Amino acid sequence: MEFEISSHTKTVIKNLLIPEGKIRVFTSGIAFNAEPLVPYAKTRLPSKLKNNPSILSFLSYLFHLKPLMSFATLSNRLVSEIRQSLRNIEQKYGRQDLLANILSSFTLEQTTNLALAGIGISFSPNNECCWAIKEMESFIMEVYHPDEGTIGKWKFPPCTLGIPLFNPTELEFIVYVFDPMDYLHPFMVEAGAICMGSFSGSSSLQQIARLPDLCSKLIQLFSYAEQILVSGYRLEGEIEPAIGIFDPIFDKYRIFIK
């Protein structure tokens, strides 16, 4: 589904970043309006001007810099504008400001951290809920026998993992395969949830639950889901997989047989 940002919001954001007929310069955490003074290409720039912090030389022109607002103020105005726009979108689609609340609960550092970990936040109109999502590349699962070593390898297709977010502070510690909904894997149960086996009720889960912020919880929870899907299969153990890896339905993924 595509959301349309109103033309008013686009104009406000454009004017904040690139005002009509002016050049905006961001330096030392301040946004400046740069007004062209004179071309200087054929003359040497006097050192007095060179060292003047309100003078900028760029593209053979001298510009006079007029401080407007700090970068933090500018960011806040942009976030506020985008948040208002998201509210309008959510009201239109029947869900009050959940996505806006979740997105605005992250600091700039946390947003960067999530992006670095490949995690995005998405609104699903189908179940009126937000999802933290992470793409998982195709991966090879290797199964070992205690005496014989590697006895088989299966190459699983890519998928998108998802964690539902019903509000900005609470998290259910369940990871789903968000897409495709009928993903085939030994640890998949009905409704696309991943059987997290020994992780459920473990000290690792308790440790994640104690983490102070949603961002760290999401990163850790996705990491454990990936670990379990890729390298969490054991031939013998107290925990049985939902479907054994030697079931014929996995034959199409098998790339190595001993």
Added chain:
Amino acid sequence: MVSETILSRSVLGIRYPLSRDPIFVEVTDPSKTIENILIETVTELEKAGKTHEAFQLQQTLADHFPFVKGQQYSKTHQIGVLPFQEKILEGETVYYTEVNFLKEHVGG
């Protein structure tokens, strides 16, 4: 086999359960083991006065294992065998991979 791409500028991101942000380490010698890099990182954190972070990372080493995208590696693996990916950072090409220190869990 040690990857050739690691000869260019390579950065290793280290995440462990108690860390809010990853620790970034520039890798210059691909033949070093994951364990070597971690021990050096602990020392560097101590030198920088970040004793709390150094202690947390040292504790993690004792009972956590390195995973890259869910694939388990041994602490004695050389850094060069990890799957570094090309990223463009401010116009500069950087090879990056992220190691997660996790406890080993079995699904089902």
